Every structure is written in C-alpha cells, then in structure tokens.
Amino acid sequence: MLQKANPKNDDIQVYIKDKLYPRHQAKISVFDSTVQGGDAVWEGLRVYPEGIVCLDKHLTRLHESAKTLAFTDIPTKLQIKKAIKKTLDANGMNDNIHIRLTLSRGEKITSGMDPRLNQSGSCLIVLAEWKPLVYDNASGITVLSTSQRRNAPQFLDSKIHHNNLLNNIIAKIQANVAGKDAGLMLDDRGFVAELNGSNIFMVKQGKVFTPFAHACLPGITRNTVMEICQAHDIPLVEADLSLSEFINAEGVFATGTMGELTPIVEIDGREISRESDLMHHVLKLFKNNIRGFCEPLV
Numbered sequence: 159m160l161q162k163a164n165p166k167n168d169d170i171q172v173y174i175k176d177k178l179y180p181r182h183q184a185k186i187s188v189f190d191s192t193v194q195g196g197d198a199v200w201e202g203l204r205v206y207p208e209g210i211v212c213l214d215k216h217l218t219r220l221h222e223s224a225k226t227l228a229f230t231d232i233p234t235k236l237q238i239k240k241a242i243k244k245t246l247d248a249n250g251m252n253d254n255i256h257i258r259l260t261l262s263r264g265e266k267i268t269s270g271m272d273p274r275l276n277q278s279g280s281c282l283i284v285l286a287e288w289k290p291l292v293y294d295n296a297s298g299i300t301v302l303s304t305s306q307r308r309n310a311p312q313f314l315d316s317k318i319h320h321n322n323l324l325n326n327i328i329a330k331i332q333a334n335v336a337g338k339d340a341g342l343m344l345d346d347r348g349f350v351a352e353l354n355g356s357n358i359f360m361v362k363q364g365k366v367f368t369p370f371a372h373a374c375l376p377g378i379t380r381n382t383v384m385e386i387c388q389a390h391d392i393p394l395v396e397a398d399l400s401l402s403e404f405i406n407a408e409g410v411f412a413t414g415t416m417g418e419l420t421p422i423v424e425i426d427g428r429e430i431s432r433e434s435d436l437m438h439h440v441l442k443l444f445k446n447n448i449r450g451f452c453e454p455l456v
C-alpha cells in the first residue's frame with residue numbers, strides 16, 4: 159500500500175534543533191550526519207488525544223541507540239518532550255498523528271565519516287504529520303520473503319534504531335517489484351526475523367509466537383502485544399520460527415507504530431488462514447487497550 163500525500167500536511171511546522179520552521183523551510187545542512195552517512199537514530203510515535211503511545215519506552219530506545227553509537231550531547235527526555243509538545247501545539251495536533259522523531263549526530267566541519275568532525279552537537283528533528291494508520295487492518299497485507307537478510311548482531315545490531323535503513327529498503331524494493339505490500343526478512347540462519355518495517359507474530363494451537371529479537375528491531379508494539387498476552391493469560395512464545403511455520407499458521411499479523419496490528423493474508427503467494435479466534439481476540443484486545451498505553455506530555 160502506497161501512502162498518499164495529505165494536503166493537511168502542506169503547512170505543518172517542523173522542529174529542527176531548537177526552532178520551528180514551516181514545512182518548506184524545514185531543511186538540514188548538507189554537512190549533517192544524516193545526509194553524510196545515515197548517522198542518526200529515530201523513533202516513530204503515535205499520538206492519541208490521551209497522549210503518545212509508550213512514550214517513555216520510545217525515548218529510552220532513542221537514548222540507548224544514541225549511546226551505542228557514541229553520540230554526545232544527547233537531549234534529555236524532558237527536553238525531547240518539550241520539543242514534541244511545542245511542535246504538536248504549533249500544529250494544533252492531538253489525534254491521528256504520527257511523529258518521526260530523529261536525532262542526528264549533527265553537522266560536520268567537513269565531509270567524512272569520523273564522528274570527531276561533528277563539533278556542533280546533535281540535532282533533534284520533530285516531524286509530526288497527520289497520518290492515520292498506514293494499512294487497512296481490516297483487509298490485511300500481502301508479503302514476500304526477500305533474499306535480503308535482516309542484520310544479526312555480528313553485522314549491525316538491529317537493536318540500534320538507526321537511519322541506515324538500506325537493508326530494509328532493499329527488502330521493500332523486492333516486495334514492490336513483486337507487487338506485495340511488505341518484504342519479509344529472514345535472519346542470517348534462515349529463520350524469520352521481521353518485515354521490512356514491522357515485527358511479525360503467528361498464532362497456532364492456542365499459542366501466540368514471535369521470533370526472538372536477535373535480528374529484528376525489538377519493537378515497542380511487539381512488546382505491547384507481549385504484555386497484553388501476559389495480562390490476559392494468553393501463552394506467548396519467543397522462538398526460532400521458519401517460513402514454513404508461518405505459512406502454515408492459523409493466523410499471522412504484523413506489529414508496528416505506523417500500522418499497529420495488521421493481519422498478513424498472503425506469504426509468497428500462499429494464502430494465510432484468518433480463521434484463528436485467538437488472533438482476532440489479540441487484535442481486539444490491542445485495539446481496546448491501546449489508549450491505556452498513552453502517556454501525556456506534561
């Protein structure tokens with residue numbers, strides 16, 4: 159599913175470093191680390207009137223990603239929350255909003271990889287857009303398993319939520335070429351890792367399964383589903399799972415902040431069962447409880 163430009167986003171204000179700019183003036187330098195090497199970390203956030211879903215967990219993951227990459231001058235959670243609030247208030251936004259929160263290593267004094275060339279401090283970007291859930295969660299999505307493997311820790315730890323997304327973009331291109339909605343990525347051993355932009359779950363014989371977070375982003379929505387299962391006595395198993403196990407599951411779904419919970423109706427041309435009552439129960443529990451995971455900004 160290809161997202162469309164929303165005219166409501168034509169005149170949005172975007173926060174960069176310490177100020178708000180109208181969309182068409184919201185620019186970063188060609189010397190910024192994001193341009194030079196994808197050297198930035200990011201989070202996707204969803205805003206409801208009750209607040210931002212799992213905000214503290216997102217900010218913790220942003221901090222941990224930045225620390226792993228040895229960023230200096232990392233803004234505090236309070237500073238980030240203030241920047242988000244300023245942006246949402248300036249745009250009159252409080253529902254159906256997705257925020258792309260980016261922390262770049264900042265501007266370099268000259269082009270090059272060396273982080274010692276970054277002498278102006280990090281740069282926070284708050285891009286808030288009117289964006290309802292990106293998938294049609296009633297009809298579901300089709301996926302293609304790709305030849306592009308998802309990074310295991312010996313290559314580039316998938317626990318770092320960084321802007322070097324080419325690994326996933328190549329998988330998405332493969333899915334696009336085949337006319338499917340998303341690329342399903344295996345790990346270096348051939349077990350299912352995740353989709354190019356979301357995590358994956360399957361349901362079989364009364365249990366909910368998801369791959370270990372060895373070669374996937376440990377998604378916050380993934381974590382919320384796990385917490386919901388635990389709270390409702392639904393058996394949840396993290397395991398090494400093969401493509402064949404997903405193809406023959408009683409239900410498969412994707413999880414992520416952009417689309418929340420989305421049934422997967424086809425993998426590599428094989429129709430995936432949607433009969434599982436347990437899967438529908440989990441999808442419903444998520445929908446009914448998600449606003450309880452929202453955290454207000456002040």
Ligand SMILES: Cc1ncc(COP(=O)(O)O)c(C=O)c1O
Nearest residue numbers: 355356357375377378379414415
């Ligand atoms: C590769 C990848 N997997 C999974 C997810 C879902 O993570 P979350 O549930 O934290 O949005 C994302 C979201 O950014 C992602 O980029």
